[in-house]
Amino acid sequence: MHDIRAIRDNPELYDAAWSAKGRSGVVAEILSVDTALRAAKTVLETAQSQRNEASKLIGQAKARKDEAEAQRLMAEVETLKSTLAEQTEAERVASAALQDLLAALPNIPAPDVPEGKDEHDNVEVRRWGEPNHVSAPRDHVDLGESLGMLDFEAAARMSGARFTVIKGQLARLERALGQFMLDLQTQQNGYLEVSPPLLVNDAAAYGTDKLPKFADDLFQTTDGRWLIPTAEVPLTSLVMGQIVAEEELPLRMTALTPCFRSEAGASGRDTRGMIRQHQFYKVELVSITAPDQSDAEHERMVGCAESVLKALELPFRTMLLCTGDMGFGARRTYDLEVWIPSEGRYREISSCSNCGDFQARRMDARTKKAGEKGTRFVHSLNGSGLAVGRTLVAIMENYQDEQGRIAIPQALHPYLPGLTHIGGEG
């Protein structure tokens, strides 16, 4: 959600950003609706004021049994009725129009975000680890099916495309990965573990900018709730409608949850394997900060996500997304991309975004400094730390050997006692 005052004050800035996203002219439209809204409001409030005044006098007249005066005043109010009705309607229409316009417009990129059209214009910030160029690497589907531990056909029979059945040691590895990531984020990086609802209402989905624009990307229950596409939704919604004392900030929260995505716009993309699924586990990181702290928190969060890949010794690079590749709610986004040997390229495994006050405005999440008057909207950040399914893919492919076995990364050994390889004798 956008601050209408900021748009009034800096129309050129917003116009430039939205024109780049193909919405030129929308600022003029907003401003004109805003003008109409305020005009209606002024007239309406004047009429309401007159009505209130008369009503007060009616009460007084009745109290002293002056029925004639009361009747005269009631007739007077009667003449206001049409104005009241008209302006109420005008106000409602303009307000809804403004709301609809603002709710459907993406966040404004931070000034330091590189201009660009798509992922080709993203900027590599740093790189960690060396891709080990295994000769003729097998992909995770091949490996998993050979091991008898990935079964896409069984999944398709019971659920359809974009689902996976994981079995045996591989299922255990997936479970261990989730535990490992959660422990890392809570014990080393200071995040509070949360076990949130996986079904949320409209308000939570709207507040985290999944609605109204992206309803098609979500699964909805028959009673009108939404399956979470990421734990960002319930974690960030923890502050929905709240005023948090500034001394309590930043809030750092993490959760390991399933994520459900319809992948409506992705038909044909990544159809093989478990890179793009309707359901996957993810450890999510969410920070709620004071307005002036979010940039520093963003850098910290990226580091927390990177720490998982470093611990697992998976080669990756950190990308700063360009304006054209950023999501709806973000001011700035870093993607972490892990090396996938079978594809010979890096693929997204984490996305860390600073949303500024964009989500906070939508969900009315504010902060107050002790002793100071007034409140400010908090800033919200979210990032993956990491996507478990894709991490499983990365481990399978990066840790494979010539026999089709998969070595267990050192960091996971405490979570998998007695297991050094998958597909070995163990």
Added chain:
RNA sequence: GGAGAGGUGGCUGAGUGGUCGAAAGCACCGCACUCGAAAUGCGGCGUACCUGGAAGGGUACCGUGGGUUCGAAUCCCACCCUCUCCGCCA
């Protein structure tokens, strides 16, 4: 799922049609008293928006959304949530 009770300001809690944005207490802030503090006394103390250069003026908000009325925290309807009892259930 059935029966009942209830949702009021940061908290507790009064308020069943008019002068109620809302008593009182607690908490908090300022001042006085004090060497300082406690206690006490006095004053202040919600949010959002519109309008105005400002001072100020105004509107809305008592779970949410409708309705009745000149006027709604108060009456009516629907929904949401909480609590108690019963049933069911991992």
